[in-house]
Amino acid sequence: MPTRSHLRSTITLLLTLLFFIATNSQETHATTDDAWWNNNWPYRISIEVSQDGPVAANLNFSELFDNLGLNQALLDLRSIRVIPYKDGKPGSPVPFQETYSTLIIDADSLGDDTSGHWIPEESISDIRIDSERFTQGIGSLYLHARILDSSLSENGFSFQFNSSSLGDWSKYETLLYDVCSEVNNEAIDQTPDLYSFELYGLTNCPIYEIKGPGLAINRWNGVSVSLKPYGSCLSPNLSDIEAMKFQLKVNMPWDNGGYFDPGDEVDFWMDNFRLVDQDGDGQIIWNAMDEFDKYYIYFDTLNHEGHPKPAMDVFDEPILTSSLGEPEAGGYFxxxxxxxxxxxxxxxxxxxxxxxxxxxxxxxxxxxxxxxxxxxxxxxxxxxxxxxxxxxxxxxxxxxxxxxxxxxxxxxxxxxxxxxxxxxxxxxxxxxxxxxxxxxxxxxxxxxxxxxxxxxxxxxxxxxxxxxxxxxxxxxxxxxxxxxxxxxxxxxxxxLPEGLIFNSKFGFNLDQAIEAYQAGACQEAFKASVDETFHDYRISPSFSENPEIPDEVLLYTLSSYEVVSAHDLQIELGKKVWWEFTYTDTPPFANPGVIDRTGVESRILPVLAWLDRVDGLVYLKTNDWDIDPWTQAFSNGASNGDGYLFYPPNEPFQPCTPEGTRLIPSIRLELLREGLEDYAYLWLLNKGNPAIGIENKSDSLASGIIQSDTLFSHNPTSFYDIRDKIALLLESEVIDSNIYFFLPYVCH
Structure with a gap:
């Protein structure tokens, strides 16, 4: 039997490991002998400074991303950190000022004849400046929306630009702003997908409306809108933007849910609208001190958005430094x-x-x-x-x-x-x-x-x-x-439990696969290979044209899911709720079926399902090869990858051999299985399935990277941190996991 002293030593070690994992700021060796500051940041550039006081560095981030081998990457401005170094060791981030962003709407007033005006539509019952809640200046725009029986299917509010100079966004890559929202009980079902966003005045672009941003309710959210590309429009003409519109959509009889209903009410606070020019003459400015040898500026792309906001300051008359190093990759690479x-x-x-x-x-x-x-x-x-x-x-x-x-x-x-x-x-x-x-x-x-x-x-x-x-x-x-x-x-x-962890139905066209693999002479063996592959991916195949969904299951797409009504049906009628992901689940919703999304989106869906108490997943087709996906990724005219998680054979093979019956999976399917195993970790820690209305230890861990169905960490290592925490908890039940609750930045 272990002694108390031994147990104390074990607990101390585990707590130390937990702290190590939670901070995730361990140093890694670098060939330049300068340790990497934080593994959550993948890019940096060194700055040599020879004097004290305010200094400035002009970085062309588009060129830096090109030098790093990235393809037209966009800067996450909020990811920037200035890190001092002494003898190769990093210090703590220092406050800085950036001039890459230009304030276009300060939200300290409802507008003027020079810049433009905020225009409410019929659903907006109150619009004013709130001098108590804001993120910059002296106030924020406040609006109260009330949906009535007479409300139109689309209405909301907009900012109409009066100045042609303010409407010329040609040199900018990203729009930033801050938004906070609160809803009444009736409108909880519409969170967090509260509005769509539109730019009027776009030309050579087939779309002007995209879904709104990922949001968490009752807190300030820093929003980033990609302008290049804008939605699926590769090269929008941004030279004459007439208005920004925030569109509230109301359920009509022909809709499948997911929009507002009469009686829903929403409060919005908006502030700090900025445009970012990542390759212009912007600067990073900070106060240099002679006790440090050099500084590194760490940064990241918009695809990894989610870094905490940095500490900012204002500096006078900085001296521009030109002693820049080469951009470097590191961290989790x-x-x-x-x-x-x-x-x-x-x-x-x-x-x-x-x-x-x-x-x-x-x-x-x-x-x-x-x-x-x-x-x-x-x-x-x-x-x-x-x-x-x-x-x-x-x-x-x-x-x-x-x-x-x-x-x-x-x-x-x-x-x-x-x-x-x-x-x-x-x-x-x-x-x-x-x-x-x-x-x-x-x-x-x-x-x-x-x-x-x-x-x-x-x-x-x-x-x-x-x-x-x-x-x-x-x-x-x-x-x-x-x-x-x-x-x-x-x-x-x-x-981990063997085989299926989570209910699912994934369609597989067996006849089409047998034809592609020339497996007519070994159909039973080929089907057994398919069954084994699905078993390894922890999903259940359906060989019919349309996957058979159990009678007690209610099926939602991600974007039409209404959490309160779904929970009511689960509790009152004993129904099961499953999610189907389709091409309609565009950002900010995760979609494991899309090739050209981040890998996080393929993995996060089962963890979202845990938090929402969803009972299963559906994907209608995993091998739609009517058009060869090797040569045309956009084969179904919906999105790249829609309808296939497996690829047909594209190299010579011997039919009906072990090598000739192996399916060719995708990274998306691999990561979905990783997400299903994340779900298994949560299940083990909870000792069973989650219950509606009852929080559990696993919720607190998952909520550390997921704040809502549309707002979640895009850091590719977040899942591994959670797994390691759960593993340590499973191996030592004496540790209280409640220390991991996510603490949001509230509007108040």
Whole structure:
């Protein structure tokens, strides 16, 4: 029996680990000898300063992103941090001033003849300036909306620009503003999708309306609107913007829900409307001190939006510095300790981050380490860059336990080559033209892969930890050509449920797949392979034309889901509520079916379902190959990837062999399975399914990265932090998980 002293030591160690995970600001080694400040920030640039006092740096962020190999990336202005360094060690962020954004509406008045005016429509019963709640200046715009029986299907409020100069947004990439909202009880069902956003005056653009931003109620939200692209419009003409409109939509008899109803009331506060020119003459200004050797400016893209707001200040007469270094990648992108770059360059990226072929190799270095429960699938994404075209064998060996006795055989690994599909039509504002990673082409252990000169080739290694694995630390190697890559696996002392974790129905056209795989002579064996694949992805296949949904199930799309009415039906009538994700679920709603969205969106849906007490997921088609998705990703005319989570075979194969019956999955499907295993972690911590109206420990952890159905962390490592916290809690029930409640920034 352990002694009290031993138990205290164990608790102290676990609390230390929890604090380490919660802060996630550990330093990583960098080849420049300057430690990486915080792993949640993937990019930085060094600034040499030779004097005290206010200094300024002019950074062209579009050029920096190009140098980092990103494809027309947009800056998340709120992500900027100025970090002082001494002897290679980072200090705490210092306050700074930025001049990349231009204030266009201060919301201190209802308008004037020079700039323009706020115009309410019939649903707005009160409009005024609130001098008590604001984020800048002396007030914010306040509006009260009341939906009546006579309300039109679309109405709201707008800002009409009077000045042609204020309406010329040609040089700007992003619109920023702050919004806070509150609703009455009747309108809770419409949160958090409260309004759509429209720009009037756009030309050469087929759309002017997009869904509103991701919001959490009863707190200030920092909103970012991409202007280039604007929705799915690649190159909008922004030279003559006439108005911004915030549109409230009202349910009509022909609608499927998701809009306002008579009796709904909403309060809005809006402030601090700014336009961002990320590649103009903007500056970062701060107060330099001679005790520091240099400064680094850390920054991130809009796709990773969600960093806390930085500390800001104002400085007079700064001195402009031109001593800028090269932009660097690091943080959760890192090389691997103990690997030389003689033959190839190898680095690691979170599986939730989709790596394009031109990303710059990171300078930071860490060990390659993964954590998993018994019975869990866990992927590793390695990125290979070769200085010349070469074909190299890929292999993975056994994993050996530190106790010297136990082994996880290499056969528990699956290896995939990450392939790319060309995006020629944008799905939405997250998209860019060019080649996106999505297909995962299965390869055998010791099979060779061709690496093209100077282009990133990701490889995907997936281990299924055996249910009878001995908990603890294992070590092994992945070998690419002559390059040995050490890997460390920590197996937690608990197991995930085998097979299905969450109710689901995913359509699979078996006849079409049998034809594509020439499996007519081995139909039963092929179907068994399909069943096994679906089992591994923890989803249930439906081989009928339309997936059979149980009679007791009510089906909602994400954007039409109404939480209060759904919960009432679940409680009063014993109904089950399932979500179906479709092409209509455009941002800010997550959509695992879209190739050119962030990886987070493929993974987060099961965790959202946990918080909303949703009982299952539906996706109608996973292999709609009527049009070849390898050559036309936008094959269904809805969004890139709609209708297929698997790809048809595109290389020669021998039918009715083990290799000839393997399905080709997608990164989206892999990440969805990761989300379903996140759900299993929450289920284990709660010791069962969540109950409507009753908070649990798992809710508090999930709420740390999810504030609403449309507002959630886009940091690709957030899920791993939650898993590690839950694992430590499952292994030591003496720790109180209530310390992880999310604390919002309230409007008041």
């Amino acid at each position: 890192h090389k691997i300790d103990g690997v030389s770059d003689n033959q190839i360059t190898v680095w690691n990226a979170p599986p939730t981050e989709k790596i394009i072929q031109t990303y710059k190799t990171p300078i930071a270095s860490q060990p390659l380490e993964i954590h998993a429960a018994k019975g869990e699938f866990e992927p590793i994404q390695l990125v290979i860059n070769s200085p010349s075209e070469q074909t190299l064998p890929i292999s993975v060996g056994n994993l050996f336990h530190d106790n010297g006795r136990n082994i996880i055989d290499a056969s528990y690994f699956d290896i995939f080559r990450v392939d790319f599909v060309e995006i020629s039509t944008l799905s939405d504002q997250y998209s860019r033209l060019g080649y996106f990673p999505d297909p995962l082409f299965p390869i055998n252990n010791h099979q060779s892969v061709t690496f093209k000169t100077g282009l990133n080739q990701p490889l995907w290694f997936r281990i299924k930890v055996p249910l009878d694995a001995t908990p603890g630390t294992y070590h092994g190697e992945i070998i690419i050509g002559k390059t040995n890559i050490p890997i460390k696996l920590i197996v937690w002392n608990f197991e």
